[in-house]
Amino acid sequence: MNADAEEAARRLGLDEQARAWLDEAAGLEAPGGGPHLAPPSRAREALAPLGPARADEDEIAALWPDGSWSEELMWVVGRMYARLAADLAEGRTEWRDWPVLVHSADARVRCAMPVALTAAVPPVLAEHARWGVPAPVSAATLADIGRHLAQTRAMFGRVGLETATWAALHFRCGLYELGRLQYEPATVRWSAPQETPGLESEPEPARGAPVLRLHIPADGPLDPEQVDASLARARGFFADCFGTDYRIASCSSWLLDPQLAEYLPESSNIIAFQRRFALVEEDAPGDGDVFRFVFGMPAVDVARAPRRSRLEKAAVEHLRAGRHWRVRTGWLRL
Template sequence: MDVKALLRAHPDWLAHLESLGGFDLALPGDLVSELLRLAVPHEDVNAVIAARPEPGDPRWWLAERCAHSLVATMGVVDGPPPFPVLPELGPYFYVFVYLAALPHTRAYHRRLGVPEEVSWATFADLGRNMAVHRKRHGTGGLHAPDWFMLHARGLLFEMGRLQFNRAKLNRRVGQALESAGLPVGPGSPALGVHVPDFRGPMTPAACDASFERAREFFPRHFPDEDVRVVTCGSWLLDEQLARYLPAESNIVAFQRRFHLLDRYDGSDMMAFVFGGDAADLARLPRRTRLERAVGDHLAAGGTWYGRTGWLRF
């Protein structure tokens, strides 16, 4: 495999990687225990072990520099180019990149005083996103391999039911909030909130507890960041859902927390809601109220959107 030839389709990423020096790519000695601790699904464990790269593997150069990219930008909000999806590398290539970087992430967490239970709950999202990949595609792999960059670089933390990542307001959202009279603008520190899959109901009580933990956690561990707002970009905030779901539903309650801004394409909703069943729109299952809502809206000629929302922190 000519790795650099493969990367020429991603010139910015290749230039970034080539600018980095070497890196001591140390993989766990007890790989099985590490995978299980990271909640890697049992049906993936043997396949991950079989795919372990070794020095001399054409992918080794790339794995070294990917891990170096993560470690070199540890804790820095403005990050490196995202990892692209490259099937030619195999379904588990980025799993090994993250395994090599995680000791450095753990050390960073310890320097910040992050509790061990928060660290390991956060790292377990690696296994969760392997489960998401199987849910959507029916095969082993790591869903959205660039997503775990936030975790590995010490930017995202799991706070119970919800996850929060350190961020900066982009120009569009920052200008909108500035116009609304908030003491923020483009580039202001903020938190992004996320609702991970396979984590149980997003009840109002569970979400309240997550927000309370975040309000305590981030000022304690990042005292130099004056965070005033939390933002969320998700199909969960499409207000059309309230037409189909009862007022007391968890999703509608979650929506009510936010002031809504713009709409954007929400086609990723289908994979979140239906997994692999989203492939055949004519035969969408109707097993839950949410599935019935999504399917019925589409059958009536409707369109779903993502929405950006914000709330005061």
């Protein structure tokens, strides 16, 4: 293992996954000699594109690197920036796991990723501009980081960015937010579609065909009109900016689990969203996702879960009955 990575991990109390990640990033060259961080007096200005809530902005600004950060921690920030820059330059499309630092006792360690992201904002915006991405789309896309800072605080009661792997996707130009939904360019990899009640049969999209993976920000109701408006923008946006005609979109989510229809009325926004998609055979365990996105809990804990809404009651009673939620994949034509 690289000596710098080993020393940084040891001094900062990082786990083996973080050690391995740092070892891999140790040899990367950072453009311009390293991250150019704003001075503490401009920390809030640097954080603004990430869209942090006031509590997160206040705490990260108060913890901003000011000479008190250790050499090892600044080296980690530099490796994060170098990794972001390399993935952006390479046009990387595959997901790369990032260290989860939210459990560190040192708040400065937990802030390393948000600080590194602020240094990566200018090159990402420059790349957006090169492709003709409208400024409002760029702003909405990067501001999603603020949602995840807030989610981390809600789930763990502390500042940090638990979803660093997700955040890195935005900074390699791998995701764009268009109104209510987010879109990740990808290719079809799933198996043949299965029968979906209430949806006319569609021919199977060819494996390897371009597809936009839909993601749903935790940002209020899943209003059908807002979903319609977002879907109507997607095909033209990617054709105009990137020259690829994405004719289909897919979604992998607990929201597509047909079991929800046993508990929610036909008038539910969730059910209306489900009805847009033809399901495929692919599925995965979904209990953890339900507790994360419905209750804001990092683990399944039936005893602690509230039951205030119809959806919360359904989520709990389903598990109490010995059943489980699934993450299902579906697709639709744009």
